[in-house]
Amino acid sequence: MAGGTSDLRSNAATGGSNGLEMEEEMKLQDRQHSNGTVTTPAYRGNDMSVEANSAHKGADHDVPETTPNGARPQPPGTRKGSSPLAPAFMVSAPGKVIVFGEHAVAAMAAAISLRSYLLVTTLSKSQRTVTLRFPDISLSHTWNIDILPWAAFHSPSKKRKYYDLVTALDPELVEAMQPHLTAVSSDAPPAEQKIQHAAAAAFLYLFLSLGSQQSPPCVYTLRSTIPIGAGLGSSASTCVCISAALLLQSHALAGPHQDQLSEEAEKQLERINRWAFVGELLIHGNPSGVDNTVASGGKAVLFKRADYNKPPSVARLGDFPELPLLLVDTRQAKSTAAEVAKVAHLRTTHPAVAGHILDAIDKVTESAHALIASADFDSNNPAALQHLGELVALNHGLLFSLGVSHPKLEKLRRLVDDADVGWTKLTGAGGGGCAITLLRPTTTSSLSSSPSPSPSKLQTLQTRLEAEGFEIYTTTLGGDGVGALMPAVLTNGSAEVGGEVIDQDKFLRAEGREGVESLVGVVGGGAGGERGEWRFWRP
């Protein structure tokens, strides 16, 4: 089967499978920012295929604690005789930036505090539908659970356990999903449709692999504060949310619990990560696995790819500190493939020089790793942060010398340098896209957790950057990975007894990044601090 997947993989890779995987993103021709509007296509009767009806009888149920109970499934764990709803819950996973090493062999990627939030609301058992509402990509689609190709996914030779490591898609299963994907948003323009299809495919493959015909009728509503197509791992973050939600619904996960043993937490993250990778396979064809590993585990990872035909080795960096970060999006359209080709061309025409530049980048990454991993590393120590910052700036210089910077990135870098707030580099493939600035602590800052430059200086910079048409995100590097809010109730300073229930309406109405974060953000409650209701698997 492995040999048969190569075709599929290259078909699925929307940007061309270049092996770099610096932005495992759904690519939009035009960037869309979430505006909360949702197009719900009319329900299509032709989805009710005979195939699905015949399939569900022989459905296999390896997903634990779901009860195979024939033709009329109900939410698992529901008390008999009643038809209550399972409480709504949420999962959330971060985006990522490449901190060091893009275009080189070894690279370091870290979680950012921009995140995807997935609200799972269960419907009454009379409903036999599963619905996706991903307003950020204008996706809204409902499937009839009973007509989905359960038979294909649950046949003994095909069925994968929730704890299996799946590293390739099964082309027959992908084929079996197709009729249910062609119906998704077929009125949308082609570029948009491609993204919608990729997201729907990722969900459906996981839903069919991890769920059953007896899975409860649900609505999966996704809001993301991660810009799409900017190399920030928004698709991987989405896949981690889907994976975690489906695994939680199938009771395949223990925790998250604040007293959970490190080893056990690690195991849960590994399960989530494995299935998130499957989702990425659907979206990218040939993902590196870096983005989903960061989105699930948070903090940072070091990954190495000696052989571009093999997946990279990915090591979690549990020591990675939380650092204040300015993330600026130039909004300059770019092509990862083109930037990768530039470097490949340089390696052909000037092998010795290119070799030294890439070696220098590896040394930057190595130095940063050694610094962070050292026993006495303290990110509140200005000297240590200075050293890390210098490595950031050095890495940018080397990317510049590889020829993958862009006038807009240089403009940005200069504005930030002039403001003297920290150390800047492009992040991702370059040629446009985003840059990150590791913020320098102000000399007068208190010993509080997030030392950052003086607000006025930053405000002036922000105004200047906005005048250039750049988008600015003040975020944090190295935060938590996937989290769960179970049930979806937050205190939020609301008058509701027992806290504010996050329902779909409120969630969809939240305006922009600020609205989403103030409503449900893992950080950003009343006091702006961590919200205790959100739990994380912290190894």
Add this chain to the structure above:
Amino acid sequence: MLFLRTPLGEERIFALQPPFGGAWNRMHAEPEQPWASPVPAQNLGKFRKDKDRVAQKERDGRQQRDGTSLSQPSTPTPDDATDAATAKISAVMMASGTSDLRSNAATVGSNGLEMEEEMKLPDRQHSNGTVTTPAYRGNDMSVEANSAHKGADHDVPETTPNGARPQPPGTRKGSSPLAPAFMVSAPGKVIVFGEHAVVHGKAAMAAAISLRSYLLVTTLSKSQRTVTLRFPDISLSHTWNIDILPWAAFHSPSKKRKYYDLVTALDPELVEAMQPHLTAVSSDAPPAEQKIQHAAAAAFLYLFLSLGSQQSPPCVYTLRSTIPIGAGLGSSASTCVCISAALLLQSHALAGPHQDQLSEEAEKQLERINRWAFVGELLIHGNPSGVDNTVASGGKAVLFKRADYNKPPSVARLGDFPELPLLLVDTRQAKSTAAEVAKVAHLRTTHPAVAGHILDAIDKVTESAHALIASADFDSNNLAALQHLGELVALNHGLLFSLGVSHPKLEKLRGLVDDADVGWTKLTGAGGGGCAITLLRPTTTSSSSSSSPSPSKFQTLQTRLEAEGFEIYTTTLGGDGVGVLMPAVLTNGSAEVGGEVIDQDKFLRAEGREGVESLVGVVGGGAGGERGEWRFWRP
């Protein structure tokens, strides 16, 4: 033009408009054969002994006058056989004593980079054409000078020691004719690859540019006993009385250097002996300007005293340069090469240049010029690398490397270096070489592995460029080859950027040139401001001879660059080194019979770079091509 180093950083002086109308007292040219009768070898010993006695007397006199004691005991009078050996020993003895002098001379501290062996001024000055000619100072007429000239030694060949009333040697008796005016010219340079890496033991490549210094030497009537410098670019104009110069000190047997000697360090006693004659130079100018003037005068005087004699003909040395000063373009070295070549030519120490000259012989003449030009650089910079003067003398390009900073670098001439069209843009952003060098040194300390790889990458760039140019089938008219070279230029810039030595203005410049898509750009020199070079891409429709981007594209770019306040020089890379125009007569399409005589007036009146080049440029006659009258030593 010259560059000065000061602790304040550097600024520059720009080319002057010719300030001197007809002020100079010109002489009528009458043919003469200077220094024509060689002295029989057996007579030299007697003169040396005479001179030694005088020199000893002079030393004693000086001790009495200024109360200083000499570091060396008086040397016993050597005979002919031991003369050279003694000189050598004294040189060795002196070598240890020179270190102080050297570090004193290097005002900014010898960082070893030597990317711009220039004298730096704290504020950029634009020449206003004013020249201060100090009043003649009677106190220069010291007894010392008078007593010295009698015993003056004449190791400069073919000069005749002829007693108390010296006159130009070889002059036919009874007449007082002038030697015809002649010119010498030497190019500036740019670093093409490897700046900063060279500080850390890697190779770098520097090449000649078609911006040049031009030195006109006019001989005065023999009744004059003066030598005059007119360097309007640095507002220097000074006249010395030849007879009172410290000939005795320079020509004492232990001090005297032959024209073919390799002098790698200044003699502190000789430097000391010059001082009274330098303090009088332009003493009314502001200090920064004066520093440049003094350095240039010192370089000239040391060479004049080393290579000339009290019998040297009275002359005016007039310099015009098209090389911007203080921009890392080797203007001082170019000046030193001109002075060295002129003085060696006047002492008949050089053969040629002749179009049929043997390669080996031409190489030997260049070596002689270069050695003395280096001595001039020692006066100006304290610790020059020798790269600038080597390029200014030999032209084309050199590959140089300095593994041990206590030793001079190894400098290899690249005779294969092609002539390439080059855009040289000066950002006019003040910079400090020392600061940029310190940045890289700091990076090496804080991030040794990363910095090491960047420097290695730069080394590979230089190595690749060298291999490309040296390869048997390299042809700069081949687009692919030029593309490859251009990519190396752009790569080198990227690496300098990653070392942190670029500057927003340099990036602005690069952005504009890249947008115009006319070629490949890099900063040149220390960075942090200063200049950038663009190797021009040939247009697809260009003819084979001078392939360059389309004029309209180019004009647009030029306008844009000028709007940013940048200065643009369209020049050529890899041209000829030192050249000679002898006599100073060019056809120039003039109506004068036998061509246009370049006199001092015309030369000083020529306006700016264009004026100088159209009057006397080695390239740029009527048709804009090479001027056949200029001759070069082409090994």
